[in-house]
Amino acid sequence: MKKFQTLIKISLISGLLFTSQMAHAGTLENLERERAQLIETFLDANLNTGERLSKIETSKPRLIDLERMVLRDDKLTGRNTPTVRRAFGNYDLTFLVHASAEKNRTLFDLWLTQVGITTETIMVATKVAAPTN
Amino acid sequence: MRIVSLRHLLASTAIASCIILTGSVSSFSATSNGGSKTLPSWSPTSSERLVKLPPSYLKKSLDRDLAESQLGTAIKDNNENIGHKGNTLSDLQRAIETSEGEMRLELRHQFLAEKRAYLDLMEHQIDLNRKQAKTRLRLYERMLKDFGSKNANESAGVKQLVEKQTLARDRFKSSLAQVDLKVFETASFAESQYAVKYGQNVQAIEKLLDHIKQHEMNHSLTSDGVEMTKEEFIRHMATEAEAELALAEQDDTILGYMAKLVALDAMALSEETMDAELADSPLPGNSSPAQAVSFFMTN
Numbered sequence: 001m002k003k004f005q006t007l008i009k010i011s012l013i014s015g016l017l018f019t020s021q022m023a024h025a026g027t028l029e030n031l032e033r034e035r036a037q038l039i040e041t042f043l044d045a046n047l048n049t050g051e052r053l054s055k056i057e058t059s060k061p062r063l064i065d066l067e068r069m070v071l072r073d074d075k076l077t078g079r080n081t082p083t084v085r086r087a088f089g090n091y092d093l094t095f096l097v098h099a100s101a102e103k104n105r106t107l108f109d110l111w112l113t114q115v116g117i118t119t120e121t122i123m124v125a126t127k128v129a130a131p132t133n
Numbered sequence: 134m135r136i137v138s139l140r141h142l143l144a145s146t147a148i149a150s151c152i153i154l155t156g157s158v159s160s161f162s163a164t165s166n167g168g169s170k171t172l173p174s175w176s177p178t179s180s181e182r183l184v185k186l187p188p189s190y191l192k193k194s195l196d197r198d199l200a201e202s203q204l205g206t207a208i209k210d211n212n213e214n215i216g217h218k219g220n221t222l223s224d225l226q227r228a229i230e231t232s233e234g235e236m237r238l239e240l241r242h243q244f245l246a247e248k249r250a251y252l253d254l255m256e257h258q259i260d261l262n263r264k265q266a267k268t269r270l271r272l273y274e275r276m277l278k279d280f281g282s283k284n285a286n287e288s289a290g291v292k293q294l295v296e297k298q299t300l301a302r303d304r305f306k307s308s309l310a311q312v313d314l315k316v317f318e319t320a321s322f323a324e325s326q327y328a329v330k331y332g333q334n335v336q337a338i339e340k341l342l343d344h345i346k347q348h349e350m351n352h353s354l355t356s357d358g359v360e361m362t363k364e365e366f367i368r369h370m371a372t373e374a375e376a377e378l379a380l381a382e383q384d385d386t387i388l389g390y391m392a393k394l395v396a397l398d399a400m401a402l403s404e405e406t407m408d409a410e411l412a413d414s415p416l417p418g419n420s421s422p423a424q425a426v427s428f429f430m431t432n
Contacts, residue, residue, distance in 0.1 A: 060316070064328075065328065071302055077295060077298055085290075095305070101315040102311060
């Protein structure tokens with residue numbers, strides 16, 4: 001009985017800790033969610049150029065605010081979770097809007113560079129994939 | 134006869150004081166570290182609580198804690214006794230100047246005895262102050278250890294993450310104006326409510342922080358006007374406690390020399406009283422055989 005009670009206590013405490021961790025990572029989660037939406041827009045084959053640009057422009061103000069909230073969130077300082085480590089591991093990839101404005105490049109162009117898709121890599125891939133006669 | 138007895142008594146007590154004082158000159162340094170005396174105690178509030186206090190309040194809290202402790206009460210009482218003894222010495226000194234003869238001798242003897250008592254009180258005061266300084270130093274060292282352990286507990290991974298976060302924030306701050314210019318001047322959307330309210334809140338926060346800095350209870354300045362962090366302030370106080378300990382050693386040396394002077398004064402007084410005694414006592418006559426030569430010249 002005592003063991004059972006101890007087990008319940010441990011699971012309650014762990015649950016509380018996990019919940020609190022999730023609550024603290026709120027700003028970063030929200031940013032990642034919005035960024036995922038943006039990347040979906042980049043890759044949506046059903047959109048034409050105009051529609052794509054329009055959707056990107058619509059998400060820009062939300063992204064700016066979310067990026068600033070994450071950068072100003074002191075609760076994330078030293079919070080050594082994989083999400084936080086990944087986010088701050090690459091500024092240009094995480095804070096796309098700020099980095100693109102800083103470097104005077106479009107969001108899509110910067111994102112493609114960050115994930116390793118450049119003209120050179122496409123040309124190499126094309127050559128490799130080209131059928132040999 | 135009565136006068137001789139009094140002088141004899143004074144001379145013997147002066148010699149006895151002299152012997153005791155000469156022995157105690159060297160013993161001042163031997164017992165300077167508290168020796169075998171049990172001194173009153175002082176156990177300050179736990180260092181974890183004190184670390185959370187603002188710097189200026191920290192010092193006042195400690196001083197109040199000391200004043201309410203057994204050690205603090207003993208220091209205060211001893212200080213008062215030293216004051217009274219000082220007045221007694223001053224009165225005796227004045228009385229000696231205006232007196233003469235036996236009364237002067239008696240007063241000088243009393244003066245020596247009071248000086249000895251004064252030195253005992255001063256020795257006790259030094260021991261109490263030394264104990265106070267050592268207790269403070271131990272407390273400050275514990276507090277500095279608590280500060281250090283907070284930083285030491287961070288793993289290498291956390292430190293690396295914090296470094297990256299700091300770099301990201303610095304980059305963000307340095308590019309903020311440029312980004313605002315590019316994004317909001319060319320875009321079709323205005324600044325969001327978050328951006329506007331954030332700006333207002335930042336101004337309010339800066340005003341409040343300014344007010345807090347200037348608040349009289351928030352002074353963390355040294356005497357030369359240099360602002361310090363809490364850790365630096367505690368190090369500064371630890372240095373002051375070390376200085377007090379070093380000065381206590383010097384005070385012991387001073388007391389040693391004072392004791393030697395009292396011993397020499399006691400020797401001088403005992404010599405004076407012995408000289409006077411010897412001058413009064415009649416010396417036995419000395420017969421010479423030459424005076425009885427005539428008896429041996431005739432049969």
